Amino acid sequence: MSADQGSALRIAGVSHRFGATEALRDVSFQVGKGEFCALLGVNGAGKTTLFSLITRLYDSSSGLIGVAGYDARRQPSKALARLGVVFQSRALDGDLTLRQNLAYHAALHGMGGAAARSRIAEVTGLVGLSGKETDRVSTLSGGQLRRAEVARALLHRPELLLLDEATAGLDLRARAELVALVRRLIAEEGVSTLWATHIFEEIAPEDHVVILHRGAVLADGRASEIAAGTTLAGRFLDLTGAGRAA
Amino acid sequence: MKGWSIAFAGIARREFLRFTRQRERFLAALVRPLVWLFIFAAGFRSVLGLSITPPYRTYVLYEVYVIPGLCGMILLFSGMQSSLSMVYDRETGAMRSLLVSPYPRWFLLGAKLFSAVLVAVLQAYAFLLIAWFWGVRPPWVGYVTVLPALILAGLMLGSLGLLISSAIRQLENFAGVMNFVIFPMFFASSALYPLWRMRESSVLLYHICAWNPFTHSVELIRFALYGQIEPLALAATLGCLVVFFGATIFMYDPAKGLWRGRKGGAS
Numbered sequence: 001m002s003a004d005q006g007s008a009l010r011i012a013g014v015s016h017r018f019g020a021t022e023a024l025r026d027v028s029f030q031v032g033k034g035e036f037c038a039l040l041g042v043n044g045a046g047k048t049t050l051f052s053l054i055t056r057l058y059d060s061s062s063g064l065i066g067v068a069g070y071d072a073r074r075q076p077s078k079a080l081a082r083l084g085v086v087f088q089s090r091a092l093d094g095d096l097t098l099r100q101n102l103a104y105h106a107a108l109h110g111m112g113g114a115a116a117r118s119r120i121a122e123v124t125g126l127v128g129l130s131g132k133e134t135d136r137v138s139t140l141s142g143g144q145l146r147r148a149e150v151a152r153a154l155l156h157r158p159e160l161l162l163l164d165e166a167t168a169g170l171d172l173r174a175r176a177e178l179v180a181l182v183r184r185l186i187a188e189e190g191v192s193t194l195w196a197t198h199i200f201e202e203i204a205p206e207d208h209v210v211i212l213h214r215g216a217v218l219a220d221g222r223a224s225e226i227a228a229g230t231t232l233a234g235r236f237l238d239l240t241g242a243g244r245a246a
Numbered sequence: 247m248k249g250w251s252i253a254f255a256g257i258a259r260r261e262f263l264r265f266t267r268q269r270e271r272f273l274a275a276l277v278r279p280l281v282w283l284f285i286f287a288a289g290f291r292s293v294l295g296l297s298i299t300p301p302y303r304t305y306v307l308y309e310v311y312v313i314p315g316l317c318g319m320i321l322l323f324s325g326m327q328s329s330l331s332m333v334y335d336r337e338t339g340a341m342r343s344l345l346v347s348p349y350p351r352w353f354l355l356g357a358k359l360f361s362a363v364l365v366a367v368l369q370a371y372a373f374l375l376i377a378w379f380w381g382v383r384p385p386w387v388g389y390v391t392v393l394p395a396l397i398l399a400g401l402m403l404g405s406l407g408l409l410i411s412s413a414i415r416q417l418e419n420f421a422g423v424m425n426f427v428i429f430p431m432f433f434a435s436s437a438l439y440p441l442w443r444m445r446e447s448s449v450l451l452y453h454i455c456a457w458n459p460f461t462h463s464v465e466l467i468r469f470a471l472y473g474q475i476e477p478l479a480l481a482a483t484l485g486c487l488v489v490f491f492g493a494t495i496f497m498y499d500p501a502k503g504l505w506r507g508r509k510g511g512a513s
Binding site for chain 1: 249255256260263264267338339340343346347348349
């Protein structure tokens with residue numbers, strides 16, 4: 001199998017086990033270039049495991065993961081260079097300022113000097129954090145912190161942005177702002193996005209949605225098509241048989 | 247190569263920034279060996295007799311003997327501090343952002359290790375400066391020749407710290423490292439008393455001390471401080487560095503490490 005050049009992300013037949021537990025079972029889907037794709041699933045569905053496989057924190061037992069045409073297993077450096085990741089947990093150092101943090105993460109992608117300074121100014125502007133560069137990260141609010149994480153993930157101009165429950169712990173307003181920000185970035189920067197969530201309000205009818213449940217893909221298509229005349233939440237409950245809100 | 251040097255400089259800069267933000271860490275790193283030098287050494291001086299052993303050409307005071315061991319103590323605690331910092335970074339998520347960098351893991355871990363060692367070497371020199379004012383004055387050239395020994399010993403002990411960090415699942419477990427790694431390594435070594443003294447008390451303990459990698463780091467520093475090379479200490483320290491760092495890379499490899507089949511992983 002080869003990593004598809006036409007898609008930002010290609011997951012083909014990916015399975016993964018933690019000992020006796022099967023965390024992912026033959027997962028396959030694609031994210032197109034410039035597309036917003038929501039990975040929908042309850043806690044424990046396998047979203048974070050899939051993210052860890054895409055980012056090479058774990059090695060997949062089987063299947064293929066292609067990022068911007070590069071096989072993440074055989075060409076990890078090229079694949080990772082094209083990935084921006086916002087993890088569930090904070091990656092920024094609270095003891096350092098926002099600029100110091102961003103300079104560090106720019107360096108991790110080989111960006112330094114004037115190029116890094118210029119890009120840091122650009123991304124802090126993009127996420128609405130201009131003027132906060134010299135603030136210690138520990139002093140930022142929850143919403144500002146998540147936007148700072150997005151700025152960090154965008155530093156090296158990735159082709160694919162992965163956000164793992166990026167709105168977790170945010171209030172309604174901060175959550176709505178972050179979703180709007182990411183959608184604006186897709187339009188302005190042309191970056192493809194895989195957005196893992198269990199919150200239906202974050203998904204628009206025209207969005208590409210992949211429903212992951214107990215490690216397997218239950219549905220893959222437009223949110224409006226999956227909903228099929230009912231609500232996405234209702235359809236999700238039908239598919240998963242959860243009988244409870246996701 | 248430019249990108250690699252930028253990445254290394256970025257990692258080193260973060261280590262220094264974190265260090266300067268945590269002044270109490272610097273003070274703690276200095277106070278520990280200074281307590282040994284100012285208080286314990288004064289007490290042991292009258293109890294412990296030291297024969298003439300290389301690299302010393304004459305009888306030396308206990309304070310003089312213990313200085314290389316206390317430099318080793320700074321490096322040992324710094325290595326374990328790195329281990330603690332890695333576990334903390336893993337719990338907070340900072341480790342993930344390091345490991346998703348496009349550079350290979352051996353380079354990222356090596357850069358983090360080397361940066362931490364540079365900080366530890368600065369602490370060791372600060373300690374040597376205070377010791378100079380206390381009257382412990384090795385030859386001037388020793389301050390130069392000890393530098394590679396400090397770096398090599400720091401890398402070896404730091405690698406051990408990284409290796410331990412890959413096996414520790416939670417920050418709370420770090421107390422175990424103190425009890426089962428740092429204290430036995432420090433006390434069962436030539437840092438505080440010469441090995442011949444140890445053999446007089448217990449042959450078994452002598453062999454344990456002789457096999458302790460920390461003993462060889464201390465001896466490497468001791469000889470280097472007097473402009474000499476101790477071949478066995480150099481070989482043992484280098485060998486342990488290769489083994490510990492190689493094992494660390496294996497443990498942090500997503501395809502091979504100890505945690506590859508467990509959720510949470512080494513990352």
